[in-house]
Amino acid sequence: MIDTHCHLTFPDFAGRVRAVLDRAACEGIRGVITISTTTRDCLEALALAEQHPDVWCTAGVHPLYSDRGTHEWANLGRVIRQPRCVAWGELGLDNHYEKPARETQRRILEEQLAYIESCRRGTDGGGPPVEKPVVLHCREAFADLIPVLRATSLPPDRFVFHCFTGGPDDMRLLLDFGAYVSFTGVLTYPNAPEVRAAAVLAPIDRIMVETDAPFLTPHPHRGVRPNEPRFAAITASCLAELRGMTLQELEPVLNNTTRRFFGIDA
Numbered sequence: 202m203i204d205t206h207c208h209l210t211f212p213d214f215a216g217r218v219r220a221v222l223d224r225a226a227c228e229g230i231r232g233v234i235t236i237s238t239t240t241r242d243c244l245e246a247l248a249l250a251e252q253h254p255d256v257w258c259t260a261g262v263h264p265l266y267s268d269r270g271t272h273e274w275a276n277l278g279r280v281i282r283q284p285r286c287v288a289w290g291e292l293g294l295d296n297h298y299e300k301p302a303r304e305t306q307r308r309i310l311e312e313q314l315a316y317i318e319s320c321r322r323g324t325d326g327g328g329p330p331v332e333k334p335v336v337l338h339c340r341e342a343f344a345d346l347i348p349v350l351r352a353t354s355l356p357p358d359r360f361v362f363h364c365f366t367g368g369p370d371d372m373r374l375l376l377d378f379g380a381y382v383s384f385t386g387v388l389t390y391p392n393a394p395e396v397r398a399a400a401v402l403a404p405i406d407r408i409m410v411e412t413d414a415p416f417l418t419p420h421p422h423r424g425v426r427p428n429e430p431r432f433a434a435i436t437a438s439c440l441a442e443l444r445g446m447t448l449q450e451l452e453p454v455l456n457n458t459t460r461r462f463f464g465i466d467a
Contacts, residue, residue, distance in 0.1 A: 202230055202437060202452055203459050204430035205383055206291075206336065206363050206411035209235040209256065210245045213415035213427035222255055225430040229452075231255060233430045234463065236291050236336060236363075238263040240276040243286075250285035257465060259336055261290035267309035268301035274316045278327035281320060287463040289317050290336030291363060294349075297340045307349070314353050321355070334359040334462055337380070343371045347378050361462065364413050368395035372402045381462060383409040386419030386432065389439045400443055405451075409459050410437045 204225065209218050225233065232255040237243035239262055246258035260280040262272055280286050292313050294306050316325065323330035335355065339346050339362050350360060357379030364385045365372070375382060382403050387393050400408075412419075415427030419435040434448070441451040459465065 202410070202433060202455060203465065204230050204233040204412050204414070204433040205361075205409045205459055205463070206236050206385075207233050207414040207430050208238070209233065209249055209414075210237075210242055211415055211427075218249060218253065218256075221429050221431075222253060225433075226255070228431040228434050230430050230433050232257070232465070234259065234287060237261050237277075237280070238291070239266050239269065240273040243276055243280045247280045247283055247286060251283075257285055257287045257463070259288040259290050260286055261292045261336065262309060262313055263291050264293050264295045264306040264310065264338055265298065265301065267306045272309065272312070274313070275325075275327060277313075277316065278320055278325050278331075281331050281333060282328050286333070287465060288334045288336050289313075291338045292335065293338035294342035294346045295338060295340040296342045296345065303345075307345075310346075310349060314349070314355070318354055333464070334361065337362045338364070339375075340364075340366065343367060343374045347374060350378070361409065363411060364417070365399065366393070366396060367399060369399045369402060372399035376403060376407070381407045381409065381458075383411050384436055384440060385411055385413045386417045386423070386428065386436050388436055388443075389420040390423070391420065397439075397443055400440060405444065405454055406458055408440070408455070409462070410440060410455060412436070 234257045243260040250256045250258040260277040319325040320331045361381040363383045418425045418428035441448045
């Protein structure tokens with residue numbers, strides 16, 4: 202199984218990435234995708250992916266980092282064209298917090314999507330065309346984000362809404378749009394029945410699992426910090442139970458979806 206979303210460049214993992222990956226392997230997690238949050242962080246993510254054969258990375262600006270200085274879009278273009286980089290992101294909108302201002306988030310999102318489209322056409326000046334999927338951050342913002350995505354030329358089935366924390370109505374919105382969805386340890390929390398109700402609505406071939414480490418450690422380890430990729434198996438087990446399956450039955454489905462979506466040959 203692959204942990205499709207974690208943040209190995211965060212200070213929580215400084216100097217111990219290899220140990221974290223080895224512990225994950227002992228729990229059946231054979232690889233991870235470390236997710237970028239800024240146009241500088243993407244360079245660090247790529248360095249980790251090139252250093253460790255069981256790590257891949259992404260290139261993008263997180264909405265909660267949208268107000269942090271100048272965004273060097275060309276850095277994203279350089280990283281996305283490397284074999285170890287498998288997706289754009291994470292990018293999107295976050296309505297949970299007051300800052301950054303929604304106008305700032307929206308402006309950076311639209312600039313970033315426009316840059317992605319230019320790379321997809323090969324008109325950004327950085328090299329050949331790039332056809333890679335997009336990892337989305339969407340917190341309390343489905344009604345705001347999906348119309349922005351629809352307005353682009355990017356195919357809906359090349360988006361994945363990571364860390365789904367909504368309810369059935371939100372799930373219907375993203376499924377009608379045509380995107381994929383990924384679940385974190387939130388799925389296991391006793392106070393998140395709406396997330397579990399939504400999880401059973403998604404087609405089995407459009408779901409993935411992740412940790413979002415160092416955040417959102419699954420139950421019963423919720424108080425443990427940092428979360429680690431090794432805990433992805435707990436979320437997968439919960440998802441299997443919700444769908445009336447065993448983990449052994451669900452695991453190959455998750456693996457096939459992850460490899461197909463991200464283009465990972467491993």
